Amino acid sequence: MIYNDTIAAISTAPGVGGIGIIRVSGLDAVEIVDKVFKAASKKTLKEAPSHTIHYGHILNKDGRVIDEVLVMLMKAPKTFTREDVVEINCHGGPVPLEAVLMEVIRNGARLADSGEFTKRAFLNGRIDLAQVEAIMDIIEAKTEVSLSQAVNQLEGKLSKQIKEYQDMLIQIIARIEVSIDYPEYDEDEPLAEDFKDDIRALNDKLKQLLATADTGKMIREGVKTAIVGQPNVGKSSLLNALLEENKAIVTDIPGTTRDIVEAYLNIEGMPFLLLDTAGIRETEDIVEKIGVERSKESIAQADVVLMLIDSSRELDQEEIALMNELKGRQVIFVLNKTDLTPVITQEILKAYTGDQPIVSISAMKQDGLNELRQAMKNFIVNKGISIGQEATISNQRQKQSLVKAIESLDKVGDTIDMGMPEDCIAIDLHDAYGHLGNIVGEALKDEIINELFTRFCLGK
Numbered sequence: 001m002i003y004n005d006t007i008a009a010i011s012t013a014p015g016v017g018g019i020g021i022i023r024v025s026g027l028d029a030v031e032i033v034d035k036v037f038k039a040a041s042k043k044t045l046k047e048a049p050s051h052t053i054h055y056g057h058i059l060n061k062d063g064r065v066i067d068e069v070l071v072m073l074m075k076a077p078k079t080f081t082r083e084d085v086v087e088i089n090c091h092g093g094p095v096p097l098e099a100v101l102m103e104v105i106r107n108g109a110r111l112a113d114s115g116e117f118t119k120r121a122f123l124n125g126r127i128d129l130a131q132v133e134a135i136m137d138i139i140e141a142k143t144e145v146s147l148s149q150a151v152n153q154l155e156g157k158l159s160k161q162i163k164e165y166q167d168m169l170i171q172i173i174a175r176i177e178v179s180i181d182y183p184e185y186d187e188d189e190p191l192a193e194d195f196k197d198d199i200r201a202l203n204d205k206l207k208q209l210l211a212t213a214d215t216g217k218m219i220r221e222g223v224k225t226a227i228v229g230q231p232n233v234g235k236s237s238l239l240n241a242l243l244e245e246n247k248a249i250v251t252d253i254p255g256t257t258r259d260i261v262e263a264y265l266n267i268e269g270m271p272f273l274l275l276d277t278a279g280i281r282e283t284e285d286i287v288e289k290i291g292v293e294r295s296k297e298s299i300a301q302a303d304v305v306l307m308l309i310d311s312s313r314e315l316d317q318e319e320i321a322l323m324n325e326l327k328g329r330q331v332i333f334v335l336n337k338t339d340l341t342p343v344i345t346q347e348i349l350k351a352y353t354g355d356q357p358i359v360s361i362s363a364m365k366q367d368g369l370n371e372l373r374q375a376m377k378n379f380i381v382n383k384g385i386s387i388g389q390e391a392t393i394s395n396q397r398q399k400q401s402l403v404k405a406i407e408s409l410d411k412v413g414d415t416i417d418m419g420m421p422e423d424c425i426a427i428d429l430h431d432a433y434g435h436l437g438n439i440v441g442e443a444l445k446d447e448i449i450n451e452l453f454t455r456f457c458l459g460k
């Protein structure tokens with residue numbers, strides 16, 4: 001795809017760091033930068049070979065020097081956008097960066113929309129949609145594991161996997177369409193039965209890929225971890241102890257926390273999104289009541305719940321009710337304040353918690369935190385989350401398309417069982433192909449199928 005306009009933007013955070021980059025991409029990128037850049041060598045960029053670096057100055061229209069710069073020249077097509085790209089490396093302050101950008105725009109470039117360079121890389125076919133999303137995920141990565149998942153996706157792990165599944169579908173579609181178009185080549189038994197197993201095997205693979213969606217989301221966004229319990233048991237103290245910073249307000253007044261306090265915690269590379277919540281109790285206070293509602297919502301949405309109990313006082317009826325509500329959920333029970341005289345022990349608690357893990361800590365004295373971190377990590381290990389090499393589904397959009405592809409293949413199975421004609425089967429197979437393609441941002445094109453038919457042997 002060819003765009004007529006040339007785009008430009010400051011590609012680094014302005015005012016942060018010693019150097020800032022202005023990126024220019026498009027048909028006129030080289031010509032525009034040549035108008036504002038004077039190389040020390042006196043040569044123009046137009047005559048310079050691609051992928052070279054040039055020292056010189058950016059001048060304004062009166063010939064006054066705006067900044068001393070390095071210019072990177074990258075001519076199409078081997079560039080980020082597949083267009084001509086010129087990057088001007090300026091001094092990092094906001095004033096030189098803005099001034100150089102304005103000069104570039106005055107000479108014919110247009111200010112880029114956000115993400116527009118990456119959009120061009122996509123529309124020019126250098127990367128697919130899953131890779132576009134991977135770039136966003138790299139920028140927003142919470143920890144090393146999140147980063148590694150995103151980098152895998154940028155390198156095309158998911159895209160390759162999808163392609164492989166699409167190829168398998170194409171084989172099946174081709175066999176069916178041959179039998180529709182050339183019924184005389186049909187063998188005696190119904191063809192559908194023949195590839196029913198192939199379709200089921202493929203659908204199983206898609207379902208395996210779908211199973212990575214939950215863990216993929218956790219790796220990308222963090223394991224949602226709600227810290228809950230009665231007022232004053234030390235939830236905010238625990239949040240602060242894990243973060244090693246005084247993020248949440250701690251007082252000895254029950255009902256201190258109202259709004260949910262969120263923070264990321266990195267445990268051996270895995271991101272956890274901690275939610276410190278309001279203590280759960282019956283209350284007449286309007287603000288606290290809303291806080292308690294929010295605590296309950298965060299329990300509902302959490303991947304794992306840390307339920308805190310004050311070991312220095314008797315269990316309360318509301319507390320026992322909450323423990324019962326948490327049956328069947330992923331919970332780690334945390335007995336806090338072990339520095340005080342114990343009233344509740346792990347043995348007493350076990351009557352309510354079944355085989356869910358219990359950890360004893362003192363948030364105040366920072367005791368037992370390693371054990372708690374270990375229990376949180378075990379949750380990951382038990383989930384089978386690995387930083388492995390396999391493709392993962394990492395967002396809702398990809399998940400929706402995959403679910404639709406699976407539904408289409410499920411339908412194929414039903415259609416075959418009902419003995420429906422082969423063209424009905426073909427329609428659902430095409431749908432499945434299209435939905436898979438949507439994951440990487442493509443739609444089924446006739447040429448793809450036609451191309452396959454040219455390779456397909458009629459005699460077989």
Ligand SMILES: Nc1nc2c(c(=O)[nH]1)N(C=O)[C@@H](CNc1ccc(C(=O)N[C@@H](CCC(=O)O)C(=O)O)cc1)CN2
Binds near residue numbers: 078126
């Ligand atoms: N200065 C600068 N740093 C940057 C970027 C950039 O655009 N500019 N990137 C931007 O996000 C990232 C690097 N990503 C890039 C991805 C592809 C190509 C590229 O030119 N690809 C060509 C050539 C590949 C080759 O020579 O083998 C291609 O795929 O055809 C460049 C950067 C991070 N660092």
Ligand SMILES: Nc1nc2c(ncn2[C@@H]2O[C@H](COP(=O)(O)OP(=O)(O)OP(=O)(O)O)[C@@H](O)[C@H]2O)c(=O)[nH]1
Binds near residue numbers: 231232234249251258
């Ligand atoms: N002795 C002792 N006191 C603790 C410990 N952890 C917290 N506390 C104290 O318990 C009180 C309540 O602590 P918070 O962290 O505010 O409790 P919370 O559960 O967040 O309370 P709400 O926000 O009101 O629901 C404070 O006075 C803390 O200093 C502990 O391990 N040992």
Ligand SMILES: [Mg+2]
Binds near residue numbers: 235236250256257278
């Ligand atoms: Mg609190």
